[in-house]
Amino acid sequence: MSSNERTSGLTQLARDGFGELGDADALLTELVDALAMDRQEILRGAAEAGDPDAALSALARIARRDAPAVGGALRRVSSSVWRLLGASSGFADFYLRHPDELAHLTGAGAPLPTADELRAELTNAVRADADGFAATGDESAWVALRVRYRRMLARIATYDLGAEDGVDVLASVAASLADAAGAALEAALCVARTRVAGGAPGSGLFPREQVSATRLAIIGMGKTGARELNYVSDVDVIFVGGGSDELVEQVGESRVIDIATRLAVQTMRGISGMEIEPPLWEVDANLRPEGKQGALVRTLDSHLSYYDRWAKSWEFQALLKARPLAGDRMLGDAYVAAVQPKIWTSAARENFVDSVQRMRERVTEHIPPADVAYQLKLGPGGIRDIEFTVQLLQLVHGLTDDSIRQRGTLDALEALAGAGYIGREDAATFSRDYRMLRVLEHRMQLKDLRRTHLMPQHPEGLRVLARSSGLAETGPAVWALWEGIKREVREIHVRLFYRPLLSAVAALSSDEHQLSPDQAHDRLAAIGFHDPAGALRHIGALTGGLSRKATIQRHLMPVMIRWFADGVDPDYGLLAFRRISERLGDTPWFLRMLRDSSGAAERLTRVLSGSRYIGELMEWIPESVAWLDSDEQLRPRGGHALQEEARAIQTRHETVGDAMRAVRALRRRELLRLAFGAVLGTLTIDELAQGLTTVSEVTIQATLRAVRREIVAPQDASLDFSVIAMGRFGGAELGFGSDADVLYVYEANGIDPQRAHDLAIKLVSGLRSYSEDHRVPFDLDADLRPEGRNGPLVRSLDSYTEYYRRWSLSWEAQALLRARGVAGSVKLINRFMALADEVRYPARPAVQDLREIKRIKARVENERLPQGVDRARHLKLGPGGLSDVEWLVQVLQHEHAHDVLPLRTTSTLEALEAARVAGLVPDAAAQRLHDAWRLASRLRSANTLLSGQTSDVLPTDRGKLDGIGRLLEYPARSATLVEEEWLRTARRARRDFEKLFYG
Known part of the structure; x- marks a missing residue:
């Protein structure tokens, strides 16, 4: 090969994704000689490999043992070879042990094997007969089973890796993997029957006819039961034993269970035991009653007795995915049918929701700290967060709604969204993220055909994961994708998994889940409604119809009715809730927030049944419901923020009338926010008083600016005008319903005195007029002015000075003790307060004044x-x-x-x-x-x-x-x-x- 040809070849290798170009070039040269193929023919499909270097190395190793097998596979299904060996060193090792298996590797167009096809393939591998006995029970049967299983696994992996989008085919691939596991267990059970049967007396084995009459059902649990299995995962099972009536009568139930137990042990050994061919996966029977300490096999009656008397909440959660997997189908179906009612009533157990939440937390707590950031399955934002959320929602709501009784996570998500228990957007996000997490998990497990849930910790591992998953272009990009999914999943999980509505629904008695008209009247009266007939009308209006809104209301209503009944005035609370719901109409966020929030629904029932003041204001500000989902939004807004908003209002509105309507809306909104805080106990009395005072100050300041802009012409701009707070307003001690006591003062500053007085009167009139609010009255009370109601409504500073120095009475000096400037000219306020200090803090108060x-x-x-x-x-x-x-x-x-x-x-x-x-x-x-x-x-x-x-x-x-x-x-x-x-x-x-x- 010339230097130019070599350079060109290395360039192609780099384009195809090879990293070790020199080693790759040498291995290709070796393969060209061994396979009698040219480089281009060998490399056809190499660019599709997740790790082309690893695939090429595997090809070379296998070719050294059986070059024709490698050559045949590359000529027939080149892309499949590169994809599979580039994704899995585990399969590379398998083909190194069994090069002839390359002949069975399928191309990209081959469909997934069906469940029947998988069962037939694996039972044929052990040459099972019509009675379910394998041709031989020796180790060769286990080897045959394991090799054939891996042949079918390669077919599934080839389909998966060749798909245009691994996320789209995730569900069908996972289902096929679960079917393969079931088929493997069925074949292993056939071998187990042969191994256990046919022994002479004293051998510890059993007569064939007794083994044949013994019934053993293998129940798939977890991901296997749900048909969402991984490539390499523990297969969780429960064994249920029994026998024909004749066998039980002949040898006794104890011996039947002994036979079934031997069958179970041998079945597990066939899958997980150490043989010439490596184990397939661990058969985990620890979800059985009493776990590792319990009997491996029980009768159906024994299982049911345990679940009735001793089972813990998590065991019913585990049974959610139970499915007959292998063995006696009739017995398996009977087991699943018998446990179904127990699963769907388990949420009514005391502290059920708390126990599920705590179990999820314990899982996280047991992750080694160094692994938390890499834990794809168990860590925060991982697969378990989605699964636990979905399962808890199913168990809580599934008592009365059989539409959500699904085994699979994705099917359950779709059903929960359709029934309104989870928002469509959250469900879509969970579904997408779950599929992507599972694709990442699958690619990581394919790598070594080893059970793992940890993201790669090195750049090269991330690069290969990105290429093999198709979810990102580079290693950093796939890590960024993982981080984004984690944040997204965790946020939804925390919001849904810990929402109080779940605990409340779970605590309802069975007859409270449905508000039957025949029984509801008496029930409503019994729990505290004074007008049960009226309450029923409101409930009917809220829950009637087939709309999604009505569906969600039907989910919410049983719990909210109980919360309303715990309040002060449940009848008014329910009426106000109906009005607010009608005002918000089909606003999508409203009911979604009540359903999904960490406490908004309960807070809403509390404020509405506890305060007519709040209920009446919320009818005019229904969007305020959203504040109940945020502690931050329930805090009083500061004076500076309110001032900025008030000033912005005035720049947006040209007329004083429009501006003041907006200011009144601002005041109502902030009063409602403060009322929420008062009723919910998030504000102290001091914070409440300060908040009410601030709102009043901002309202007066904004009103004065608007009125002054309309009344005071530019040539009269030198007029100073101020508002002085008095009484509880001056002391910043306002409560709900308090008047705002004020004084009005002006200073002419060169303007004609009569004109200044007239302008001041107009300003006062405008302040009083535009601040009026028929919804939440705001009375500017000037009765603490000199001479009380008989005195002038507004005075100049000189007039105040003259009056206080010559004629003021003791009560007027007393009133000034709480005087404080709140609006208008700061210079005038300072001068007035200096005058007030002389009057209210005399050096020697007259004895007669005190008297x-x-x-x-x-x-x-x-x-x-x-x-x-x-x-x-x-x-x-x-x-x-x-x-x-x-x-x-x-x-x-x-x-x-x-x-x-x-x-x-x-x-x-x-x-x-x-x-x-x-x-x-x-x-x-x-x-x-x-x-x-x-x-x-x-x-x-x-x-x-x-x-x-x-x-x-x-x-x-x-x-x-x-x-x-x-x-x-x-x-x-x-x-x-x-x-x-x-x-x-x-x-x-x-x-x-x-x-x-x-x-």
Whole structure:
């Protein structure tokens, strides 16, 4: 060969995927001589090999032993030879032992062998007769069986490797592998019968007629039972024994089981024992009752007795895939039929779902840490995550839906998606990823015909895997594909496998799975619905019809009804759920989220049955259901983010009316978010108050900007205008239903005073008008202004200055203690607050002013309480209520804040703590006053959330009290506890108040 020819030849080898060009060139030269074929003829199909170097090396080794066999195969089915030997050194070793088997290698067009063909091939290999006995029971029968099995395995592998897309043919290939395993067991059982039968007395063998009358069914479990087997995998089996009535009567059941056990042992040996020809795979019978410690073979009755009395949850999960595989078909069918009802009722066992989830976690925990990143089967995001998810969904829902009782993972996925138990998108992703993972697993196992589930750890191994699988071009690309699949599978697995809906459905009693109209009325009444007929109408409207939406609602409804019944007002909760469902219509994400979420469905039932305030708002903001699936979305949004959104709103809308509609929508949305947090317990009372205050501030600021843009002309731009928060708003202590107390102040800055005043009036009018919201009232209350309701609604800063220095009353100085600027001109706010400090923090407060504050407090208690209201139940003005704590703190601030600087705060509780630290309030009294103020605030907000209406009075209705208690995380039926805790707390606080305020 010339140097040019050699260079050209090496170039071709490189194009075909060879890595060791020099070695390949030498081996080709050897083959040319040995086979009497030219290089091009030998290399035909080499580019299709996953590892051409390994294939060429195998060809050379086999040719040294039998060159004609290699030459014949290359001339007949060259592509098949290269693909198979380039994917599997295990087959290279097989053909090295049996070169003549190359003559049976099929081409790419050959179909997969059928189950009947496989059974016939393998039983013919052992020359089985019509009674199921092999011609011989010696070791040659095992060798014949194993060689013939590998011949058929090569045919399956050739079909698989020659397919245009290995992912598309995965299911049929796996089914064929399972059929081959069943056929191998059938043939091995034929040999076992021959080995066990025909012995003389004392030989330990049994008469042929007794062996013939002994029945042994081999039940396929796991991937074998599901017809989704790997190339090299443990074949999980269970043996069921028995005999004809005559045999049992003649020799006794014990001897029959002895014979069946010997047959089982010999069958396993024929497949897994060490012989001249290597074992095929491990026959694993450890899924039998009692595992390794249990009898290898049991009668059908013994199996059923065990499953009824002692079986654990995982054993029923394993039985999900049970299928008669070999041996006595009638006995096998009887076994599978008998265990079916036990499988599909197993999810009702106590803690079934938890036990399955824990078993999956234990599997992961036992993976060696160094292997986790490479574990294709058992690791996070691997094959087991898909299988466990599918099996758990089947077992939980399969009790009432036989359409999902499928053995195979892919068939089950399709059925689960069709019935609405898993979203179509998730099912499609799982199906695609499962097939790809299995293709990778198959290629890795073909490599050495060895059981493995670990991805290659070296670049060369990844390169070969990429080429042989056809899933990627390069080693790094196939690793990136694996990483992407892992993330995708794990995300879906965690979301579906751990969703509370599964545990809830599993916990339902059998008659709760279907809401029969004949029984549902009484059941609904029994579990807490006050209007069962109305509830049935809502259920019917939600679940009626044949749409996918109705199907999913039917799955959800039994569990959600129970969750609604656990709530405060199940009737309203169900009604609100119906309205929201109708508002969302056919929105695809809504029911999918409730079904698949880690807790959204349960949270939704909780907020709807616990709060009319939430239910009414959700009807207008139904998309808020999505927040319930995210803890992050249930957190209050910060002031900066809300300000940015409000400013963006104003840039998008030209008119103040349009802008304010959007701002009102923003406010409603954020109030709903805060209400979710309050009901679900994700927010503290302090976070809630701050959140409500922030929403109010942003609303006022956005409204003021919009109104000012419409009212104040460019020539009047020097006008300064500000809004001062007062009361609980100023203290950042708002609750649900609280008014926003405010003052309005302006400064003319060179504008005609009358015009400035007129503009300020228009600004106030616009603020009040555009901030009105009939859905969630927002009352800007200016009653704390100088002279109260009789005084001007807005004043200039000079007017405030003049008034406070000449005519202000003690209550007006007291009101300023919680004044805080929230909107408008910062410069004007600072000047107003400097004025306020002079008034509210005097150096020497007049004694008569302090007396006047105390006199007014007594008058308020007597005159402002609504008629007919029990004073002790009024959370604001009653004894020990909000007013007692706030007035006491404000008197201490007015009297001491000039000298005790920490008292200069608008927060009631901060000021109370400052007073305690300063020694103005005893520690124990401060704690009791603190507890009373917080409890009153929480009760007040809970009352509004429960009823949707603002009230300062603790209800007397036991149902409402219980509802308030549930919102405050008391146990169910805690009406008395709530009432007693408030009265006790308020009574103690009142004693401290009277001693400190009037003393």
